Amino acid sequence: MAKLRSPADLEKKREQIVSKRDPSKPCITICSGTGCHALGSDKLHEAIVTEISKNGLRRKVDVRRTGCHGFCERGPVVVIFPDETCYLGMKPADASEVISKTFVEKQLVERLLYKDGSGASVALEGEIPFYKHQTRTVFGNNRLIDPKSIDDYLAVGGYSALAKALLQMSPEQVLEQVKRANLRGRGGGGFPAGVKWETTRNAPGDTKYVIVNADEGDPGAFMDRSLLEGNPHVVLEGLIIGAYAIGSHEGFVYVRQEYPLAVSNLTAALGQARDYGLLGKNILGSGFDFDVTIHRGAGAFVSGESSALMTAIEGMVGEPRPKYVRTAVSGIWERPSNLNNVETWANVPLIINRGADWFTGVGTAGSKGTKIFALVGKVNNTGLVEVPMGMSLRDIIYKIGGGIRSGRRFKAVQTGGPSGGCLPESLLDLHVDFDELTGAGSMMGSGGMIVMDEDTCMVDIARYFTNFLADESCGKCIPCRAGIEQMLEVLERICAGKGEKGDIDLLEEISDVVRDASLCALGQTAPNPVMSTIRYFRDEYVAHIEQKRCPAGVCKALVSYFIDPVKCSACGICLRNCPADAISGGKNLVHIIDQQKCIKCNTCFEICPTRFSAVLRISGEPVPAAPPLGTEVARKKGKQE
Amino acid sequence: MATAKARTTSAEVQGLSGQLPEAVLSRVSDKLGIPPGRLSRMVEVLEQVVQEKGDADSIVEKYKADKSALIQILLEIQRERRWLPKDVLLSVCEKLGVPLSRAYRIATFYKAFSLVPQGRHLVTVCMGTACHIRGSPRLLDKVVKVVNVNPGETSADQKFTLETVNCLGCCALGPVIVVDGEYHSNPSSNELEGLVAACD
Numbered sequence: 001m002a003k004l005r006s007p008a009d010l011e012k013k014r015e016q017i018v019s020k021r022d023p024s025k026p027c028i029t030i031c032s033g034t035g036c037h038a039l040g041s042d043k044l045h046e047a048i049v050t051e052i053s054k055n056g057l058r059r060k061v062d063v064r065r066t067g068c069h070g071f072c073e074r075g076p077v078v079v080i081f082p083d084e085t086c087y088l089g090m091k092p093a094d095a096s097e098v099i100s101k102t103f104v105e106k107q108l109v110e111r112l113l114y115k116d117g118s119g120a121s122v123a124l125e126g127e128i129p130f131y132k133h134q135t136r137t138v139f140g141n142n143r144l145i146d147p148k149s150i151d152d153y154l155a156v157g158g159y160s161a162l163a164k165a166l167l168q169m170s171p172e173q174v175l176e177q178v179k180r181a182n183l184r185g186r187g188g189g190g191f192p193a194g195v196k197w198e199t200t201r202n203a204p205g206d207t208k209y210v211i212v213n214a215d216e217g218d219p220g221a222f223m224d225r226s227l228l229e230g231n232p233h234v235v236l237e238g239l240i241i242g243a244y245a246i247g248s249h250e251g252f253v254y255v256r257q258e259y260p261l262a263v264s265n266l267t268a269a270l271g272q273a274r275d276y277g278l279l280g281k282n283i284l285g286s287g288f289d290f291d292v293t294i295h296r297g298a299g300a301f302v303s304g305e306s307s308a309l310m311t312a313i314e315g316m317v318g319e320p321r322p323k324y325v326r327t328a329v330s331g332i333w334e335r336p337s338n339l340n341n342v343e344t345w346a347n348v349p350l351i352i353n354r355g356a357d358w359f360t361g362v363g364t365a366g367s368k369g370t371k372i373f374a375l376v377g378k379v380n381n382t383g384l385v386e387v388p389m390g391m392s393l394r395d396i397i398y399k400i401g402g403g404i405r406s407g408r409r410f411k412a413v414q415t416g417g418p419s420g421g422c423l424p425e426s427l428l429d430l431h432v433d434f435d436e437l438t439g440a441g442s443m444m445g446s447g448g449m450i451v452m453d454e455d456t457c458m459v460d461i462a463r464y465f466t467n468f469l470a471d472e473s474c475g476k477c478i479p480c481r482a483g484i485e486q487m488l489e490v491l492e493r494i495c496a497g498k499g500e501k502g503d504i505d506l507l508e509e510i511s512d513v514v515r516d517a518s519l520c521a522l523g524q525t526a527p528n529p530v531m532s533t534i535r536y537f538r539d540e541y542v543a544h545i546e547q548k549r550c551p552a553g554v555c556k557a558l559v560s561y562f563i564d565p566v567k568c569s570a571c572g573i574c575l576r577n578c579p580a581d582a583i584s585g586g587k588n589l590v591h592i593i594d595q596q597k598c599i600k601c602n603t604c605f606e607i608c609p610t611r612f613s614a615v616l617r618i619s620g621e622p623v624p625a626a627p628p629l630g631t632e633v634a635r636k637k638g639k640q641e
Numbered sequence: 642m643a644t645a646k647a648r649t650t651s652a653e654v655q656g657l658s659g660q661l662p663e664a665v666l667s668r669v670s671d672k673l674g675i676p677p678g679r680l681s682r683m684v685e686v687l688e689q690v691v692q693e694k695g696d697a698d699s700i701v702e703k704y705k706a707d708k709s710a711l712i713q714i715l716l717e718i719q720r721e722r723r724w725l726p727k728d729v730l731l732s733v734c735e736k737l738g739v740p741l742s743r744a745y746r747i748a749t750f751y752k753a754f755s756l757v758p759q760g761r762h763l764v765t766v767c768m769g770t771a772c773h774i775r776g777s778p779r780l781l782d783k784v785v786k787v788v789n790v791n792p793g794e795t796s797a798d799q800k801f802t803l804e805t806v807n808c809l810g811c812c813a814l815g816p817v818i819v820v821d822g823e824y825h826s827n828p829s830s831n832e833l834e835g836l837v838a839a840c841d
Contacts, residue, residue, distance in 0.1 A: 035811045039822030072813030217806035219769030256714060257753055258809060260822075298712055299752030301807065316710035317750045376771035376812040383813050384659070414770065450770050450812075464773055468807060476748075579786060601782060 003277030006285040007163035010154075017151045026061045026103065027081040027437035028052075029632075033068025033226055034261055035383075036075035040092070041065075044076050047092035051099040051567065060105065064152075067142040067230015071130055072270060078145060079125050086125035087112040106637065130381040133399045134272075135362070138346050139223075139386045142230035147265045150272040153233040159278055161349035162314065165241045166286035169352075174245040178348065180356035184370045186447045187213055187304075187341030188416070189521070189594075190367070190434035195487075196338055197326040201246045202334035208248040211313070211332075211339040214240055214255035215304035218417030219468065221448035223372040223384050228255065228262040231346070232269035236292070237350030240283065243290045246338055251292040254309050260547065301418075301472035305520050306339045307331070308366045308474070319474045320520035341446065343372055363389035367433035371444070377414075377451040378405045385437035394428040397451055408453040412537070416445030418465045419525035421532025422458060441532040443525070452515050458537040458543050459553035461493040465529035471521060480523030483514035487530060497557045504534060513587035549620025556600040559619045563604075565590045565627045566634055567614035574604035574615060590631045595623060642824060683837045690728075697729045701736045708737050712747055715754060723759040734760045752806070760802035762840045764788055765819040769808030772815035780827065781805065787833045800840070 004010045004203050029044050030036075045065060052061055069077045074088035075142055079103060087098060090112055113121040114128045125143075145152035153159070157249045165174050179194030200208055214234060216224040228235055239251050255262055267447045270292055273279040281289045297315050302308050303318030310331045312318030331337025347369060351359050359367045367389040373396065376382045380402035387396060397403070404410050414420040415432075421442030423430065430436055434444050452461065466488045475481040487510050490503050511527030534541060543549045550558040563574070563583075568590045575583045575591055582598045585591030591614075593604070608615040650722055666684070670677045700717045706709035712830060719725055731841050734741045748754040766781045785791060788801045795802040811817055814826035828836065 034809075034824070035813050038697065038811055038814055038826060072811065075813075209810075216810065217808070218772075220771045220812050221808075222810035225810045258806065296713060296716055297751075298716055298719060298747070298754065299806075313709070315707075315711040317746050319750075335735070364664075374812060376815070377774050382771075418770075448770070450774065453776055456774050461774070464770070472807075505734060579782075602779060 001276075003282060005277060005282075005355065007167050010159060010163050010284060010482055014154050014157075017155050021155065024082055025209050027064055028081045029064045029066045029081065031067070031075060031077040031143075031363060032065040032147075033072070033229055034222075035068065035072030036077060036261075037261070039075040040088075041076040043092045044078070044090060044095065044326065046097065047095035048078075051068045051095045054096075054394060055099055055103065057099070057103055059266035064146050066145060066382065067147045069125075070139065070226070070386075071128075071381065072384070073348065073382040083123075085123050086114065088114055090565075094545065095425060119221065129402060130383065130385070130400055133395065134386050135388050136386045137350060137362075137370050138343065139227065139372055139384065142226065145231060147230050148268050150233060150269065150276060153231070157353075158233055160471045161239055161282055161352040162237050162240055164279065165244055165352050166284055166288055166396045169206045170247045171201070171247060174241060174352065177351055177356045178242075178245070181351045181359040181620060182218045182219045182366075182490075183344065183347055183359070183376040183534055184237060184434060185341060186343035186347070186446065188218075188443065190421070190444055193340055193344055196328050196340070197242060198623065199326065200248075200336040200338040201423050203329040205335050206244055207250070207335050208253045209332050209335060209337040210243045211249070211309070211337060212255075212345055213306075213309060213339050213341045214251040214253055214259070215309060216256060216259075216342070217301040217304045217447050217472075218448050220376055220414075221374045221375055221417060221446045222449045223447055225259050225262050226384055227342050227346050227372075229265050230257070232266045233273070234349060235342055235427060236269055236273060237267075238345035238529075239292065240279070240290055240353055241348050242340070242345065244288055248338070249289050249291075251290065252313055252332075253292060254295045254297055254303075254313060255269070257296040263294065263296060264620050289497075300474075300535070301389060301468075302474045302520070302522050305522060308520070310337055311338065317474075319476050320522070329391070329562060343447075364431060364433045364436075366435050371432070371447055373400050373432075373447045375449050376407065377449075378453040378456070379403065379451045380405055382622060385457045389433045390431045392429050392431055393423065396432065396449065401451065404451065404453050410451070411454050411456055412452045412458065412461075413577045414452065414461065414529075415448065416443035417448050418468050419521065419528055420445045420448070421528045422452070422461065422536060423532070424536040427536075428572075441535055442528065446597065455552055455554070457495075457550050457552040458540045459491065459494055459550075460554045461532045463488070463495050463529045466491055466526070469522065469526045473526075477517075477519035477523065479514050479517035480519065480526065483510050483518070484523070484526050486510050486529070486603055487514070487574075491530070495516070495550075495555045497544070497548045497555070497556065499541075501545065503545055504538070504541055507534065547620045551619070553617045553619055555619075559600060559617055561593050561598060561602075561604055562616045562618055562623050563591050563627075564614045564616055565631060567612055568599060568633055568641075569612050569614065570633045571609065571612065573607055575608065577603050577607050579603060584629065588632055588635050589629075590627055592626045592629065651694070676833055677682050684688075693726075694720070695730060697733060698736070702735055706736055711737060711739060711744065712751070715744065715747060719754050719758070723763075724755045724757060727756075727797055730801075758795070758799065760799050761799050762818075762821055763804065764837075765804045765806050766792070767807075767809045767811075767815065767817040767819075768805045769812060769815070771812035772808075772817055775815045775827070777816035780818065783830055783833060784818060796824065801837075 032041050078087040078090045078269050092594045098109050101109050141156050183193045184190040201519050279291050297303050303312050305320045306327045308318040308320040327337050363369050370386050370388050375385050385400050414422045437444050470484045470488045473480045511531050543551050553559050570588050574587050580597050580599045582594045583591050604615045607619050672678045732742050734744050768777050790796045790801050790803040792803050793806045816827050818825050
């Protein structure tokens with residue numbers, strides 16, 4: 001491959017690629033993101049290719065493995081172009097039917113289509129409610145391109161922003177565009193990227209670094225992974241443009257080793273970009289040199305913090321340091337280093353191509369553009385959603401997410417990862433942007449949005465996050481190391497039914513200290529889950545402490561299981577499935593749980609057929625006395641059926 | 642002493658011929674007074690040590706013996722060996738010119754590393770938030786029962802290592818379990834038993 005030595009070369013190459021492609025030629029795209037991969041998209045791909053050959057369609061139909069489409073819940077996602085028919089949850093066994101119906105009989109396969117609430121089928125991907133209400137500007141190309149093919153990225157206009165920036169704009173003009181766009185950091189802090197770039201640009205020293213933060217450690221967020229896996233070139237293009245504006249010639253991508261597919265797709269992308277002359281010396285004939293190294297993280301949440309991440313790139317343990325001098329001025333090897341998150345970098349080519357005015361046309365007063373959220377938990381449609389800043393939580397959860405699973409009641413939505421907070425039903429109409437979320441005691445974070453229903457215990461959730469943070473605290477500063485540990489002790493006590501009066505006040509007091517005195521953002525935001533749950537769900541804390549009752553029935557120490565002798569039909573299902581052999585009973589005999597043996601695993605409660613619903617979960621009140629062994633059931637087997 | 646002697650002898654002979662012919666082995670066995678079976682087992686172990694040292698050396702060379710690549714080098718060794726043996730750590734540190742304490746600190750700070758041998762099959766249960774509220778604690782209980790290993794531990798027969806992780810980024814499928822790199826969404830007890838039985 002000859003290197004592209006000018007923007008004209010790039011355009012010629014693009015024309016060449018596009019001219020070879022016929023937009024009316026059918027193309028089957030199979031999502032190959034991690035979610036769909038886990039659901040068997042590899043085998044599905046094989047089956048589809050085999051069926052196409054069998055039907056003699058190899059010259060007539062293209063097959064492409066694309067990046068993540070976002071609707072992971074219903075994967076593997078298959079979209080057939082040019083009609084954009086979308087099949088969900090397709091299995092290898094369905095391949096023969098789909099191929100013959102689509103290309104021979106020209107019909108749809110009804111059963112694999114999305115069904116809306118009324119049971120009507122939705123054939124087009126864009127018409128599915130999950131997608132219909134989204135604005136997919138950053139994430140949209142994922143479904144069109146094979147992440148391992150730079151030509152696919154060029155075909156959708158890739159690297160045109162880079163050519164424009166390098167050849168038609170000065171570094172100052174690029175910087176000005178990003179500043180005017182008010183692009184705020186998508187990694188959590190929401191700090192304006194343009195201002196950060198300017199700081200690094202103006203910092204003394206000739207050697208400067210730019211870094212992509214792909215250490216997406218927030219549990220419940222995976223948009224950075226999907227972008228890096230699905231469209232690595234857009235992140236790379238943004239990074240090169242940023243480097244040009246800042247005056248940096250060396251970049252790093254810090255990516256978690258838990259994301260092997262992202263590492264391999266990115267490695268391939270870097271190689272292709274070098275082959276095409278989009279990385280290396282004299283990029284596109286502009287005289288600008290730049291290259292990138294990948295650094296894999298070895299599994300530490302705190303290493304996503306900017307100063308910690310930079311220490312890790314130096315080959316040391318990734319612990320934060322006090323930032324009296326910002327990393328933008330003194331970062332890797334004490335040189336000015338500009339760090340932005342994956343999604344932030346992916347926004348840059350859009351801003352350069354379409355201009356700051358276009359970008360600021362979307363969003364709220366203080367937060368511009370779109371944001372990708374990982375909508376997960378107890379919603380019907382889980383997956384990645386991209387919406388304009390300012391959409392209400394209600395619209396995201398109900399219009400896109402399709403509401404709460406199994407008709408349960410909404411309780412809370414947790415945003416911002418372990419450093420964020422839980423927002424209650426009364427705040428569902430909150431317009432999601434950086435400032436609104438912070439004002440409500442939570443934060444944007446990297447965009448995790450975890451929906452919880454009435455079966456979620458908020459004290460347990462606070463304990464869960466605090467446990468996570470205690471585990472991930474690097475231990476360098478005392479308020480974080482000891483404070484979070486103390487908070488965890490109190491929360492564990494409450495969940496174990498040993499909560500004492502005054503525990504809530506104690507939690508609030510420790511929270512204040514940890515927030516004010518910790519060294520880095522991990523500690524400073526660690527109290528958020530506890531503070532926000534106390535603020536909005538105080539009654540649950542009170543129930544745990546005073547009545548020794550867990551309203552959601554989650555905290556094991558506070559629940560008991562009991563079989564209602566009137567409802568029990570002696571079907572034996574619970575008895576056979578009890579892992580602790582705690583249930584006794586026999587043919588036509590009422591089953592009884594031995595409270596001493598019961599390990600409260602919830603199995604009997606889940607498994608008891610709903611037509612009986614004989615297993616009761618009790619909290620906050622004594623367990624009723626069991627009938628004597630050998631009591632016959634009221635409804636004998638077979639009578640009802 | 643016999644081992645030290647054997648080490649020199651086998652390495653020297655190997656250096657000459659590339660592999661040890663039967664005749665040479667039996668002569669060495671006679672001279673050192675070691676039964677042939679034991680000698681060939683010793684040679685096997687030694688060959689493995691040499692091989693592993695060579696592997697570690699080539700990883701260090703791949704990163705041009707750059708000190709700042711220490712974490713990356715350890716990650717590759719961890720991936721190949723499934724743990725970080727002390728002799729390998731010592732030799733890496735020597736080559737890079739960094740104190741062993743730095744490697745030790747890295748190995749104990751990051752979750753990816755292990756200073757004890759890991760099982761042949763790695764079972765990982767995701768305990769991320771989305772998985773947590775969809776029941777990962779219960780899934781973990783089931784897994785512990787089926788593989789008979791506690792989280793963070795390796796079975797006595799070195800067959801399984803069970804680990805928990807804070808998020809694998811496939812939250813939409815939670816609760817998730819990964820067996821040797823293959824992801825599975827919320828398997829039932831029966832499916833779990835099937836997954837475990839499929840491991841040799």
